[in-house]
Amino acid sequence: MSASALAVLPVLRSEIGEGLRAILREPTALVFSVLMPVGFYALFTSVFGGQQTSDGLPFAATSIAGYGAFGVVSVMLLNPGIGVAEDRTRGWLRVKMVSATPLGVTLAARVLAALPYALGVVLAMGAASLLVAGPVLDLATWARLVVVLVVGSLPFALFGLAVGFVASSNAAAAILNAVLFPMVLASGLWVPLELLPGFLQAVAPFLPTYHLAQLAQAQLTGAPAAGHVLAMLAATVVGAVVAGLAYRNLRV
Template sequence: MPVGFYALFTTIFGGQQQENGLSFAATSLATYGAFGVVSVMLLNPGIGVAEDRTRGWLRVKMVSATPIGVSLAARLLAALPYALGVLVAMTAASVLITGTVIDPVTWLRLVAALVLGGLPFALFGMAVGFVASSNAAAAILNAVLFPMVLASGLWIPLGLMPGFIQAIAPFLPTYHLAQLAMAQITGAPALGHLLAVLATTVLGALVAGVAYRNLRV
């Protein structure tokens, strides 16, 4: 869905210049890219862990010789190629629709910021997976994902959103991830957004750790 959204709106608005002087196709690689990465990183590990717990497979892992931390880290890292695949697909769509919009070095910085910045969302997803069934985890994570994405301006520019949503956006981790990604394209200062993403990662690790310690399999 993120790739489809990006392709649709890039077809319609791709050549339009934004306030920062860049085309819509370029800037939306950051915003829709953040949407795609968060979608994968939030849902994939969380639902997978919930399914393992529901089937009893997580219990088997906990009593096996393999440290449970290794198994969970493997599931976390297994989501990274999917996030990268979403970004590659968006870039391919951009090239096909409007041509090359950013240089390779900028693209690599963008991808690194989004993929690594997606890790805290995977931690939060796993925390939900530790306490909910697979069906419930999918419902909970989707219920969190779409309002958060919309309120962060990842679908519609914040300038077009109501004032109360613009006021909420800076408190959302998806907003800071998108702004960190955007800074790789525009060259804007990004330290504050980077610190916000790092703080979200620490919080996600703490929440996932607490959920795991209270895990019932």
């Protein structure tokens, strides 16, 4: 590792710690974004868990992909964005902009700080699955699913940061929720896509939430996933560019 990279590590650790504290300052958003998807999964699994899907898998297994995607997107979209918006309202971002902290370190730290919460919501859903339906996935499949959901949640944190850099904390919460719920519904994360109106089925392939859910589902069914991987990589690049532009044009 180069000397310049080593010099950045203490700054990155400090930035991650700050990001963790920023999320904890908004416990309502954190609890809501964790409890709601886990509660939805437990409710619908207790009702439909014994049924099988068209793939021949139990509903309790396949629904983890959809509700798991909903959970990590909720955490990663809402919490970093609302936290950075709060920092903006308090004037802390004004201090950051005149400091020597590189933009890439700031963005990376905010995203990394949210990852433990994304992991937490997936593990909580796994615990709910065991309690409600028993062991419906083998350990290897479960591990792949966790990795895909947590890593696939990264672009949503970048989009949340972009909103947080330009909006107040209250406005950021309203904007992000207004984006989250229609996107989740149109992607088939709550209701199977084939049961939704035709115009929503046509919109779904253009949404990153759809590709994350399909990528998670592929870990259970073995379906081809290369196209969904490319879509998530593209969403990550777009999210990074949008967040970077929002930060550079920040008015504090």
